[in-house]
Each structure stands twice: as structure tokens, then as C-alpha cells.
Amino acid sequence: MLALRFVSGKYQGGEFPLTPDKEIVVGRSSDLDMILVEDMVSRRHARFGYEAGALFIEDLGSTNGTFVNGEKIRRAWLQEGDRVLIGTSILKVVVADDTATQQVSPPNLESVAEQRRAHAPRTMTGSIAEVPLPDLLQLFSTSRKTGVLVLRQEEEVGRIYLDKGSIAHVTLNDDPEIAPTKAIFRLLSWQTGTFDLESTDTDPPPSNLSLSVQEILMESLRQLDELNAMADQLPPRSVGIAIPNPLVAPLRDLSPDELDIFQVAMHAPRFGTVLDRSPKSDLETAQLLKQLLDKGYVVPV
Numbered sequence: 001m002l003a004l005r006f007v008s009g010k011y012q013g014g015e016f017p018l019t020p021d022k023e024i025v026v027g028r029s030s031d032l033d034m035i036l037v038e039d040m041v042s043r044r045h046a047r048f049g050y051e052a053g054a055l056f057i058e059d060l061g062s063t064n065g066t067f068v069n070g071e072k073i074r075r076a077w078l079q080e081g082d083r084v085l086i087g088t089s090i091l092k093v094v095v096a097d098d099t100a101t102q103q104v105s106p107p108n109l110e111s112v113a114e115q116r117r118a119h120a121p122r123t124m125t126g127s128i129a130e131v132p133l134p135d136l137l138q139l140f141s142t143s144r145k146t147g148v149l150v151l152r153q154e155e156e157v158g159r160i161y162l163d164k165g166s167i168a169h170v171t172l173n174d175d176p177e178i179a180p181t182k183a184i185f186r187l188l189s190w191q192t193g194t195f196d197l198e199s200t201d202t203d204p205p206p207s208n209l210s211l212s213v214q215e216i217l218m219e220s221l222r223q224l225d226e227l228n229a230m231a232d233q234l235p236p237r238s239v240g241i242a243i244p245n246p247l248v249a250p251l252r253d254l255s256p257d258e259l260d261i262f263q264v265a266m267h268a269p270r271f272g273t274v275l276d277r278s279p280k281s282d283l284e285t286a287q288l289l290k291q292l293l294d295k296g297y298v299v300p301v
Helices: 098-102 109-117 133-142 180-187 213-229 256-266 271-277 282-295
Strands: 002-008 015-017 024-027 046-051 054-059 066-068 071-073 075-078 083-086 089-095 124-127 147-153 156-163 166-172 194-198
Touching: 002 124, 054 066, 071 075, 083 133, 133 147, 133 194, 133 213, 156 180, 166 180, 166 213, 180 213, 180 282, 213 282, 256 271, 256 282, 271 282
Parallel strands: none
Antiparallel strands: 002 015, 002 089, 024 046, 046 054, 054 075, 066 071, 066 083, 083 089, 124 194, 147 156, 147 194, 156 166
16 A cells, blocks of 8 residues: 655655545645645645556645646656655655554644654755655756755755755855855765755855756766766775876876866865866866876876
């Protein structure tokens, strides 16, 4: 049996079982099967049901819409792993656990929300492992969300400033040397961590981002694939870097791009620092660093 697991939002942690013989209507009205008490949810927002053994969802003319895997829908078929956005809640279609299948009455989602309020007061929170960042950005883009998406992984913190679903600015560890495009491509590679969508009353910092969410996602996947393919050809970010003394290879043989990265490397203690300070993308910088390593202009220490 399938269930709807709340992986983000006010009711995160709750799980609502679905049965083939019962239709589930979702909304703010107190007489419905699944009651979501929040402003962005209509009184009768959507319904879940089965036809010929297959699960579907249908929007019931809601004000703010219903979204499946980032797409606004009127009616859609669902399967395990799909993500549904209703209001500020992201629900994932999962196989119901034993506890959920044994429940006779629907779970009290408000009690789940009350427990969360004591520990997580933010509007939308969740795990990147449960809701990958590309899926989040597609959902927020289609639903035109505004706010700051704060991402945390170990000691690193990323911030994505959203303006009606568009990415207005991106920072990583508040480091001004890491360009917004470089920051978003790195954040999109995170497989673990947490996210919080926080409201903001201030304008985002100025940025030169000119790519749509879809363009950013496509380009990040391309760069990530190429970086992964050459991962074993470069030292880790934490490894030191040095210029050989004496430098045998003549500088006149360097291309302008190679010379730019060589100059960055002259004042960088580690390979990771070169990636951060380089004006080029991580992929371009990694490719040029490999060329400098192969030609003997820089060495790991």
C-alpha cells in the first residue's frame, strides 16, 4: 500500500496512508479527509484516488495550484517516488510502513505540526537526501516562491535568493570570491544536508545571474558529469599546491587561459583555493589545472 509522507513543510514527519477503496480530499476545510491548515491551501484543494489500480491526483480548482515533480497539474498519475507540492508542504509517494497500514483512522497532522513548531519554526524545512535540490528548485520555480533557500552540509552553508521562482543571487559560505554561478553549481552537487526556505523582507544582493532555473540545472548536470569523469586525475581540494623552484617549463608556452590560472596558483595554498579564486567555472579551472600539472608548471605538496 502507498502512503503520502510529508518531507517538508508544516507537517514534516507525518505520513498519510492511501487505500484503493477510499478517495482522499485535501484542503483547509474541517470536514475533509486530509486537513492542511495554512493560507496557501484552498478549502478544497486536491483529491487523491485510484482508477484501475493506479493512483492519481486531481486539483480541485485551488487558488495556488497543485504541483507534481515541479509541474503544475490539473490531473496526474502518481507512482512511488513522485513529489507533490500543496501549499508549503512537499509530499512524497512512498510504500507505507507497517504502522501506517495498521492505522484505522487518519493521522492527526496538527499534532505533528505542533511537535515541529517547538523544534523547527521555519516555513519549509527538509532533507536534501529526501528532496534533492534540483527537484526543490523546479518546484519553487513553478510555484513562484520568494525567499531565501538556506542549505547546510557539515560546515558549509549556501544561500539561494529566490524572487517569484527565479534565482536572483547565490552565495556559498558568504565568500565573495565564489561567483554566484559557481556557488549554485557546487550546491547542486550536494547529496546530503538540510534545507530551510526562509522569508525575507530585504532585496537580495546584486547578482549577474542571467540563467533560468532550467538552464542552470542542465548546465550543472553537464559540468558535474565532466568533473566526475576527471575526478581521479586531480588532487583533492585540501591538497597543497606549489610552483616548482626552479621552474623549468617556459612561461611563454602557456596559453592566456593557462597563464591566468597559473597566476592564481602562485598565491593559492591549496587546490581548492585555486577553484575558489578562479574567475572561471570549476570545470574550466579543473581542466586548466590538469594541463598545468601535466606540463610541470604546478605540483601537489
